[in-house]
Amino acid sequence: MIPQKTYSVDEATKKLESYCAYQERCHKEVTDKLKQMRMIPEAIDQIVVHLINHNFLNELRFAKAFVRGKFRIKKWGKNRLTRELKFRDISAYAIKEALKEINEDDYVETLHELTLKRINQVKEKNVYKKKKKVADYLLYRGWESHLVYEKLSELVK
Template identity: 80%
Template sequence: MNLQKTYSVDEAQKVLENYCAYQERCHKEVKDKLLQMRMIPEAIDNIIVHLITNNYLNEERFAKAFARGKFKIKKWGKNRIVRELKYRQISKYSIDIALKEIDLEEYHSTLHELTLKRIAQVKESNIYKKKKKVVDYLLYRGWESHLIYEKLNELIK
C-alpha cells in the first residue's frame, strides 16, 4: 500500500517557498517537485505564479547563479553550461544574460590551467594521441573547440 502524504495548496506553497529559498531553482525543478507531490495542474500553475510574484522563483537569477557556479566550481565551458540550461528549459534570453556573468579573462585563464593540468595527467608518448585525449576531456567539459585547439597549439609544440 502506497501511503504518500497529500498536501493542500497552502501546505504545498509553503513547502515550495522553503524549497526555493534554500537555493535557486528553475521552473522545471519546481514543476517536477509539485508533480511529485501529486498536485493537480491548476494548483501547480497557481503555486508557480505565487512563487514568481513573491520573487522565490526567477529564471534569470537561476541562470546567472547556475552559470557562475558551474564555471567557478566545476570549471565547465560555455557549451556545457548552455546545454545544461537548455535541458532545464531556460529561455535563450536568460541563457545569454547568464553567460555574461563569466569574465572573459578568467574564462581563458581557467582554460589555460585546465589544459596544463590535463597535459600533465595524460601519460601518452604519441603526441597526436596525447592531444586527442586532452581535446576529448576539454570538449566533454563544454569548452569551445576553437579555443581548445588554439590553447593546445600554444602549449604543445
C-alpha cells in the same frame, strides 16, 4: 503500498517556498517537485505564479547563479553551460544574460590552467594521441573547439 501524503494548496505553497529559499531553483525543478507531490495542474500553475510573484522563483537569477557556480567550481565551458541550461528549459535570453556573468579574462585563464593540468595527467608518448585525449576532455567539459585547439597547439609540441 504506503499511501502518499496529500497536500493542500497552502501546505504545498509553504513547502515550495522553503524549497526555493534553500537554493535557486528553475521552473522545471519546481513543477517536477509539485508533480511528485501529486498536485493537480491547476494547483501547480497557481503555486508557480505565487512563487514568481513573491520572488521565490526567478529564471534569470537561477541562470546567473548556475553559470557562476558551475564555471567556478566544475570549470565548465560555455557550450556545456548552455546545454545544461537548455535542458532545464531556461529561455535563450536568460542563457545569453547568464553567460555574461563570466569574465572573459577568467574564462581564458581557466582554460589555460585546465589544459596544463590535463596535459600533465595524460601519460601518452605520442603527441597526436596526447592532444586528442586532452581535447576530448576539454570538449566534454563544454569548451569551444576553436579555443581548445588553439590552446593545444600553443602548449603541446
